[in-house]
Amino acid sequence: MLIPHIILAVIAVGALALRPRSARATLLVALAGALDTLFGASAGATFAVIAPLIAFLAAALTLAALVERSGLAERGASALAASARGSALLLYLLVCAVCVLLTAAVSLDGAVVLMIPLLVTLARRFGAPFAPLFLGTIVVANAASIAVPQGNPTNLVLINRLGLSAAAFLEHMLAPGIAAAAIGVVGVALSERRALAAPLRVATHQRRPLSAAERHAAISLALAALVAWAAPLAGIAPWWPFCGAVVLGVMTCRERPRLIIPWRIAVQVGGLLIVTHAVGLTVRVSAVAGLPGLLAIAACVGAASALANNLPVSVCATGLLTAGAPAYAASVGLAIGSLATPQGSVATLIASQLAGPTAPPVRVRRFAPLAAAGTLAATLLLWANF
Helix, strand or coil: CHHHHHHHHHHHHHHHHHCCCCHHHHHHHHHHHHHHHHCCCCHHHHHHHHHHHHHHHHHHHHHHHHHHHHCHHHHHHHHHHHHHCCEHHHHHHHHHHHHHHHHHHHHHHHHHHHHHHHHHHHHHHHCCCHHHHHHHHHHHHHHHCCCCHHHCHHHHHHHHHHCCCHHHHHHHHHHHHHHHHHHHHHHHHHHCHHHHHCECCCCCCCCCCCCHHHHHHHHHHHHHHHHHHHHHHCCCCCHHHHHHHHHHHHHCCCCCCCCCCCHHHHHHHHHHHHHHHHHCCCCCCCCCCCHHHHHHHHHHHHHHHHHHCHHHHHHHHCCCCCCCHHHHHHHHHHHHHHHHCCCCCHHHHHHHHHHHHHCCCCCHHHHHHHHHHHHHHHHHHHHHCC
């Protein structure tokens, strides 16, 4: 029965790789997953993985809508534009710095959800070049997500299934995550140097007290970030405390935003989880690995993530690895290697969906070298730290 599973996996991965934004591709992935269950694939295991992720994303999307409706996102865009003093390059660096902070606080998916409305406002009101800001946000969010345990849901999958501690993860992965993010920032800046060389309109930021809606949104965002940061340190997966904080913020809001559920992402990732898990690879990797072994693990996991999306690959990887340096190398591949393609990361899919037709394409020929360079640098630092 392995051959039908492999065929359906190839169909699902190929459809999403060719047309990640297409409704037809999403439908094909869903049909492949549904058909695979008839051949014995388990939908229950998929639901156990996808349910907390979709709950987290729904909470993050709803929180972003709350922040945007309050005017806080527009205030932040105005402050960034004023701080840039007419320099598109300085604005780009400031956007990347804010994205790093948000990734550390509310994960890369939450950071992307909060950043995209801000970028749209910067482009609409201040004439900022949208493409480099958008691409920089994607690169930085994905690369920096390995720096902290709650930065990426795939980190939590590895931590929970392989018994890694949050403190040890932070100790080993902070420097690799910062280095990979820096490489991504420089890479996008070089490829978009013409757009970043153009001057911006000099903006002035008027300091005025926060409105009641802005104060509520700021408190809700800060509370969600605080519980998401603290939860892994207490041995708790951050998505449920984060969701609870968002529910509290929505329930205490005068004008409640509607609940936003990313159905397309749920179908795409859920279908990929079913078909890739059904293939059932069982090779084990030793916990002891030198630099060549770590590079091979990071590269292989990164290539698989780029092709099939890093969330289902993270579930498969836990069945192939033991705790130790290889687990951290796999985390590097899951986060940074997935940057190579538009379907590799859930955060990239979300960003493209939120930006809509204005989103610049994530081209493999541009992002694959960045993913390779970031993976190499992060793995070298990881190896040096063991």
